[in-house]
Amino acid sequence: MGDKSSDVVQGTLDMLVLKTLALEPMHGYGITVRIEQMSKGVFHVNPGSLFLAIQRLDRDGLIKGEWKASENNRRAKYYALTEKGRKRLNNETREWGRQAAAIARILEAS
Amino acid sequence: MSLLRNVASGLRSLFRKEQVDRELDEELRGYQEMAAEEKIKDGMSRKEALRAVRLERGNLEVTKDTVRSGGWESVAHTSWQDLRFGLRMLRKSPGFTAVALLTLAIGIGANTAIFSVVYGVLLEPLPFRDASGLVLLNETTPRVGKVSVSYPNFLDWRSQSTTFSQMAAVCEAGFNLAGVSRPESIGGEAVSANFLSILGMRPFLGRDFEASEDKAGAAPVVLLSYALWQSHLGADPSAIGRTIMLDGTGYTIIGVLPPNFRWTGQADVLEPIGTWLGKNPDAMKRGDRGDMPVLGRLAPASRFAQARSEMEGIAARLSKEYPASNDQFGVALTPLRDAFVGDTRMAILSLFGAVLCVLLIACANVANLLLVRGAGRTREIALRLAFGATRKRIIRQMLTESLVLAVLGGVLGVALAFAGTQAITQLMPPGLFMGAKVNLNPAVLAFAGILIVLAAFVFGLAPAARSTKPDMQRHLKEGSAGTGTSTAESRLRASFIVAELALSLILLAGAGLMIKSLHLLLSVSPGFQVDRVLTMEMDLRTAQYNKDDAIRNFWQNVLDRVRTLPGAQSAALGTEIPLTDSHSRIDITIEGMPLPKPGSFPHPDTHAVSDGYASTLGVPLVRGRTFTETDNENGSRVAIVNAMLAREYFPNGDAVGKRFIFGHPDPDKAPQWLTIVGVLGDTRMYGLAQPARLEVYVPFRQAPKSHMNLLVKSAVDPAAMTSAIRAQIASIDKDEPIFAITTMSQLVSDSVTTRRFTLILLGLFSGLALILAAIGIYGVISYSVAQRTRDIGIRMALGASRTDVLRDVLALGARLTGVGLLLGLIGALAATRVLSSLLFGVRYTDALTFTAASLVLLVVSLFASYLPARRAMRVDPIVALRYE
Numbered sequence: 001m002g003d004k005s006s007d008v009v010q011g012t013l014d015m016l017v018l019k020t021l022a023l024e025p026m027h028g029y030g031i032t033v034r035i036e037q038m039s040k041g042v043f044h045v046n047p048g049s050l051f052l053a054i055q056r057l058d059r060d061g062l063i064k065g066e067w068k069a070s071e072n073n074r075r076a077k078y079y080a081l082t083e084k085g086r087k088r089l090n091n092e093t094r095e096w097g098r099q100a101a102a103i104a105r106i107l108e109a110s
Numbered sequence: 111m112s113l114l115r116n117v118a119s120g121l122r123s124l125f126r127k128e129q130v131d132r133e134l135d136e137e138l139r140g141y142q143e144m145a146a147e148e149k150i151k152d153g154m155s156r157k158e159a160l161r162a163v164r165l166e167r168g169n170l171e172v173t174k175d176t177v178r179s180g181g182w183e184s185v186a187h188t189s190w191q192d193l194r195f196g197l198r199m200l201r202k203s204p205g206f207t208a209v210a211l212l213t214l215a216i217g218i219g220a221n222t223a224i225f226s227v228v229y230g231v232l233l234e235p236l237p238f239r240d241a242s243g244l245v246l247l248n249e250t251t252p253r254v255g256k257v258s259v260s261y262p263n264f265l266d267w268r269s270q271s272t273t274f275s276q277m278a279a280v281c282e283a284g285f286n287l288a289g290v291s292r293p294e295s296i297g298g299e300a301v302s303a304n305f306l307s308i309l310g311m312r313p314f315l316g317r318d319f320e321a322s323e324d325k326a327g328a329a330p331v332v333l334l335s336y337a338l339w340q341s342h343l344g345a346d347p348s349a350i351g352r353t354i355m356l357d358g359t360g361y362t363i364i365g366v367l368p369p370n371f372r373w374t375g376q377a378d379v380l381e382p383i384g385t386w387l388g389k390n391p392d393a394m395k396r397g398d399r400g401d402m403p404v405l406g407r408l409a410p411a412s413r414f415a416q417a418r419s420e421m422e423g424i425a426a427r428l429s430k431e432y433p434a435s436n437d438q439f440g441v442a443l444t445p446l447r448d449a450f451v452g453d454t455r456m457a458i459l460s461l462f463g464a465v466l467c468v469l470l471i472a473c474a475n476v477a478n479l480l481l482v483r484g485a486g487r488t489r490e491i492a493l494r495l496a497f498g499a500t501r502k503r504i505i506r507q508m509l510t511e512s513l514v515l516a517v518l519g520g521v522l523g524v525a526l527a528f529a530g531t532q533a534i535t536q537l538m539p540p541g542l543f544m545g546a547k548v549n550l551n552p553a554v555l556a557f558a559g560i561l562i563v564l565a566a567f568v569f570g571l572a573p574a575a576r577s578t579k580p581d582m583q584r585h586l587k588e589g590s591a592g593t594g595t596s597t598a599e600s601r602l603r604a605s606f607i608v609a610e611l612a613l614s615l616i617l618l619a620g621a622g623l624m625i626k627s628l629h630l631l632l633s634v635s636p637g638f639q640v641d642r643v644l645t646m647e648m649d650l651r652t653a654q655y656n657k658d659d660a661i662r663n664f665w666q667n668v669l670d671r672v673r674t675l676p677g678a679q680s681a682a683l684g685t686e687i688p689l690t691d692s693h694s695r696i697d698i699t700i701e702g703m704p705l706p707k708p709g710s711f712p713h714p715d716t717h718a719v720s721d722g723y724a725s726t727l728g729v730p731l732v733r734g735r736t737f738t739e740t741d742n743e744n745g746s747r748v749a750i751v752n753a754m755l756a757r758e759y760f761p762n763g764d765a766v767g768k769r770f771i772f773g774h775p776d777p778d779k780a781p782q783w784l785t786i787v788g789v790l791g792d793t794r795m796y797g798l799a800q801p802a803r804l805e806v807y808v809p810f811r812q813a814p815k816s817h818m819n820l821l822v823k824s825a826v827d828p829a830a831m832t833s834a835i836r837a838q839i840a841s842i843d844k845d846e847p848i849f850a851i852t853t854m855s856q857l858v859s860d861s862v863t864t865r866r867f868t869l870i871l872l873g874l875f876s877g878l879a880l881i882l883a884a885i886g887i888y889g890v891i892s893y894s895v896a897q898r899t900r901d902i903g904i905r906m907a908l909g910a911s912r913t914d915v916l917r918d919v920l921a922l923g924a925r926l927t928g929v930g931l932l933l934g935l936i937g938a939l940a941a942t943r944v945l946s947s948l949l950f951g952v953r954y955t956d957a958l959t960f961t962a963a964s965l966v967l968l969v970v971s972l973f974a975s976y977l978p979a980r981r982a983m984r985v986d987p988i989v990a991l992r993y994e
Binding site: 027028029030032046047048049051052055056058059060061070072074075076077 | 176181
């Protein structure tokens with residue numbers, strides 16, 4: 001957090017990936033589809049940014065990847081949230097809520 | 111933790127690249143397949159689906175590249191690629207590589223070697239605690255400058271000063287070591303008991319002096335240097351408590367100094383000054399100044415300037431209180447660091463400046479080589495730019511190549527420096543750096559490392575930036591391989607050459623000034639003949655020589671025996687011989703002279719000499735006679751003065767026959783008159799560059815001294831007589847050490863060591879600079895001729911003569927040289943000022959030297975331009991035109 005405040009888009013994508021994986025372990029494509037569905041098409045996640053985010057989160061120890069068979073018997077790398085990742089997600093969610101509320105207050109004040 | 115994981119993961123990508131790539135590949139392919147499958151479910155054909163995915167999600171390869179470049183390891187990876195590419199490029203052009211590497215190796219090597227001196231002498235911290243608070247104090251007199259402190263003055267300084275928390279007297283003291291295979295003279299210091307604690311040092315073994323040991327009559331104790339303990343006591347720890355025989359007295363060894371202990375003089379033995387004064391009671395007189403500076407530690411709150419003004423006040427009070435001994439005596443404070451550096455600072459810094467110039471010239475040459483090579487690679491680079499490489503990326507790659515070059519050159523350079531530091535330490539006489547270590551230590555190697563990186567940027571940046579200039583892109587359109595060079599580029603090249611020539615001129619001028627100085631200095635007549643004169647010292651300190659008769663007998667015996675040796679033309683004794691820095695000065699009162707203030711009496715150097723001294727040393731007799739064997743203890747008291755004394759004090763008549771006494775007139779004592787019987791020529795006692803001083807000679811039998819020099823003039827090589835003389839002296843007394851054996855010509859040579867050392871290195875560096883600059887100008891002119899072959903061909907086809915062409919090319923060289931000379935002269939005028947203190951008989955602006963240096967540079971650079979110009983002249987128009 002904190003030190004990445006200027007990098008809002010990137011920070012946001014990391015958070016969204018974490019949120020997606022909080023529900024269940026998922027492979028890259030699954031994460032894309034889930035985010036796009038949940039945002040009702042507002043966000044388009046391109047694979048370059050997604051896999052960069054995954055690499056970053058993996059290196060920070062927030063998620064962990066494992067090769068498994070997918071629903072239609074294809075080998076896919078499934079990512080799961082680690083304990084550290086769960087904590088980070090909680091923090092970020094709280095912080096995001098605080099900031100979003102503050103921004104909303106500023107924008108709504110006339 | 112996560113940093114560690116990041117590094118580990120990055121390393122995995124680096125070293126198991128294939129597997130990581132395969133995994134990423136599979137993951138992305140899976141991603142693509144899954145996306146496509148969904149579209150197929152919606153009714154698309156597989157081919158359409160894949161195409162749609164690509165449109166929607168982008169190209170798989172681009173994604174892969176994005177992900178790959180996300181981690182830090184990609185930077186490492188591309189650097190590795192650049193590195194290998196750089197090495198390949200260097201291998202591809204061995205000629206270029208060899209010249210560039212050699213140039214850089216010389217530049218970096220010379221700098222590293224000289225920096226090892228700069229570091230060892232000027233920068234390396236002294237091994238003392240908080241050395242910045244340590245100050246060396248001397249007395250001063252307008253007649254001589256810095257002199258030693260007298261012990262009673264030291265005691266007053268110590269009790270009156272508040273700006274110094276502690277003070278210690280440090281008195282040079284020699285010791286004769288007996289009871290070993292060959293008797294030996296050892297340099298030591300008699301010091302106040304708090305000497306080591308002021309320095310913040312503790313003995314390596316044993317203990318420090320105690321205050322109770324610093325008194326006349328206390329049991330004699332000594333501390334030994336680590337080196338002496340190693341060489342003479344076999345590094346045996348049980349040596350502590352043992353007795354060592356010095357000057358015929360048993361001293362108890364109470365400790366060994368730490369290995370890193372250094373002092374400005376020889377200090378292999380430390381003795382408490384209290385016991386030393388017991389043996390040398392004369393040193394307790396206020397007017398007696400031996401060889402005793404004072405070491406002080408500034409009190410925590412006081413600063414150097416405060417201490418100086420306080421000490422000046424104290425000295426002024428003392429000089430009022432004790433005019434007979436202290437009239438006109440002041441005080442000088444020197445930071446201890448400066449005392450260790452001595453007078454070599456300017457020489458060292460000038461040399462450091464000179465090698466930096468050599469490195470800059472080397473860099474300019476390599477930059478020019480890179481520019482030439484860059485011109486050949488224009489198409490390659492333009493192509494890469496066209497394919498989307500960024501300028502930054504290409505500059506990075508070019509700089510990596512420069513760095514590879516610099517590192518390889520630097521490694522060679524450090525190897526050169528290793529040999530260089532060995533040579534430097536050989537070239538220097540051992541005492542000059544006062545124990546400073548000149549070697550390739552980690553600090554020096556770190557400097558070399560920094561230099562390598564800096565050099566890579568200095569010579570690499572301009573060519574790299576140049577090679578990616580947008581206007582280069584037109585080369586893509588032009589078919590031919592980089593023949594046209596932009597004017598901007600040739601201007602860059604020309605400015606490198608101008609800079610090289612200017613720097614070379616500065617070095618040449620400096621070397622020229624040093625050559626002229628040394629030449630003038632060595633042609634100064636020292637006032638004596640140096641050929642085939644051997645000299646050696648002895649100091650009789652055992653109890654059997656504390657009677658004048660015993661001393662007289664010993665020396666007379668030595669003289670008689672040595673004179674009979676085959677090959678000995680003459681032999682003589684003298685207390686203070688020239689150029690050895692040893693001296694003894696005393697006020698004299700000439701009969702009938704008006705009595706001056708106490709500080710203004712004539713204060714000549716005195717020598718007690720035997721008969722034959724003047725003829726052995728070749729000092730000319732101006733008037734009267736020299737001493738004979740009858741000028742002995744039974745004869746009337748006589749003296750000889752030098753020409754300067756005769757001139758100054760007997761301007762209107764003959765000095766011979768006149769009388770004087772040593773010291774000031776004392777109404778309570780009958781004056782001990784000495785009659786002047788002769789006048790000898792002046793000698794340069796203190797160095798060729800120092801003016802002669804007043805001198806007085808007395809016969810040694812009338813003033814017997816235990817410490818004397820034996821001078822032997824031989825018919826053969828004087829050094830060959832050493833062992834015969836040794837044997838003769840040993841047959842008189844086998845326990846008396848003989849030391850400082852050397853020749854007078856060696857003493858003269860040693861006296862100009864700093865200057866000669868500076869000259870040799872400065873000469874070497876300016877020679878290197880000249881060669882590099884010549885190569886540089888040759889390269890630039892050759893290149894310009896090669897590029898203009900076609901123009902030249904056309905001009906000749908249109909009727910230009912060969913001389914026209916030659917003149918044109920030479921004019922280019924002359925233009926560059928002219929600008930370089932002009933800038934160099936301005937630079938040299940500013941730079942040679944730093945040499946001022948090393949110059950003798952020549953000003954740093956010496957017109958003759960500057961003209962000569964300019965001429966040398968002009969001739970060399972015109973010759974370097976002439977070679978390619980001759981090639982241009984021989985261009986065959988037909989061939990040149992067909993060639994393109």
